[in-house]
Amino acid sequence: MPRWEPNAAGRLQQAAIDLFTAQGYERTTVAEIAARAGVTERTFFNHFSHKRDVLFGPNSDRLTRVTAREIAASPAGTTPLTAVLHGLRAAAGEVLDGLQEPAARRRGIIEATPELQEREESKRAALAAAMAGALRDRGVDDTTARLAAGIGLLVHQTAEHRWTEPGAPDSLPTLLTEAMTALRTIIDT
Amino acid sequence: MPRWEPNAAGRLQQAAIDLFTAQGYERTTVAEIAARAGVTERTFFNHFSHKRDVLFGPNSDRLTRVTAREIAASPAGTTPLTAVLHGLRAAAGEVLDGLQEPAARRRGIIEATPELQEREESKRAALAAAMAGALRDRGVDDTTARLAAGIGLLVHQTAEHRWTEPGAPDSLPTLLTEAMTALRTIIDT
Incomplete structure (x- = not known):
């Protein structure tokens, strides 16, 4: 035993x-x-x-699961992008709260190791696929589901990058909101 | 010899x-x-x-190079996202014209093989990094450069996915424009 x-x-x-x-x-x-x-x-x-x-478990998989669960639980009539951002913010709070320091050290290791970068990219692709799948289950068409999930992934990556820089603010959900605002500005300029 | x-x-x-x-x-x-x-x-x-x-050369690398070159060649005052979309459209025309049928078969092989999917994701990350680098060289700040490159990558992926489906239209530059329009609609809804 x-x-x-x-x-x-x-x-x-x-x-x-x-x-x-x-x-x-x-x-x-x-x-x-x-x-x-x-x-x-x-x-x-x-x-x-x-x-x-x-370096890739179980938090990467939990983040993906919680995000998909929260997208599924969004009220009917929620737009696809709103559901995705809600899912990512909820998952950041539930899974990554308190992990800023190890996340920053983990990022340094991954950036120095191509083998780990490939794995990180494939975990990101899995997160995007899970978000798109959760949207399709709500009746969203395939192209819209892929695009909304892709925007979500980009916002998540941008916020996480900022969150793991020296001296960054500690709230990942707040950084997600800021990244979405920055993205809107780029699209609308 | x-x-x-x-x-x-x-x-x-x-x-x-x-x-x-x-x-x-x-x-x-x-x-x-x-x-x-x-x-x-x-x-x-x-x-x-x-x-x-x-399955990954030399066209993946050429696409990345031509996109970065065209971003660099955009007139001063071009917004970051406009420069990225111009670069991707120009590269699609220069590098991928006439390759729709092999691209569709290549996609089928990659989707069936996890090892190849990881490699494809890392080629995509390299394209995004090259676009962001070309924007930073034009004086664009790091966050804006990453986000504009990320939007470009998403538009490129969406258009290429559509382009390699059975019965798809044959102009990848046109599909890039359509994907950007769809993305704008999702953001603005």
Whole structure:
């Protein structure tokens, strides 16, 4: 019977971020991550199937799920873009609140590692696909669903980029609103 | 001295698309692609460093280069989004004209292969980064540059998706204009 390991996944993620920041992603082994988190390598592989996955779960997937759920729960008659922005703001509050500092360190690691950038892009594509799917389920046509989801993804990316810069404001939902305002200005100019 | 092989890269791409469509990406070998194109395996590796690369060059890179060049060449005072849309329309006309049918088959292969989807996402990210860079070189601030490039990428993706559907109109520049109109409608609703 496995030993009870409270929040092993969270401790492994924290340990991985510490080690990747200090010595680089490529040079860090799974054994070192497990040792720093105080668990066995086997426990690592119970939670993640590859070293790179430790930076991509479970929050990326939760963000996607909560966003889609909130789009689905929007009142009938809500416009597609309003539903998307509501979903993203709700998910930012529910999933990412309090995680600004690890998110900023995580971004530094990903930007330094092409393999991780490819994975990050594919997680973003999954978020966009989930938002478009949630809109289609509400009867929105395919082109409108893709475009509204794409605008949402762009607003999310812009806000997250700002949120993970040194000295940034700490409310991601507020930054989402600001990014949407900036986008409207660009379109209307 | 190597034998003169007119348009070996183009013939290898055509052969690869034929084979990937007929028997799947995973089951096709580089040797088979080279044989169908009438060249040696060594010639394949003179042009591409990996089987997956045969679907991603040189047109993806040319599209990115021409778009950035046209953004740079826009008259002073052109708004960021106008410059981006001009760049994408010009590049679509210069690089992708006449390639609708192979583009549609290429899309089918990529959608069936997660490894290729990751690569496609990273090529898209490179296009967005090049557009944002060209705007920053014109003195546009970083957030506006990212957002205008992101809108351009979304419009490009939407138009290309439509262009590669069965029975689609054949002018990609026209579809770019239509996608931008649809995006404006979603923002303004």
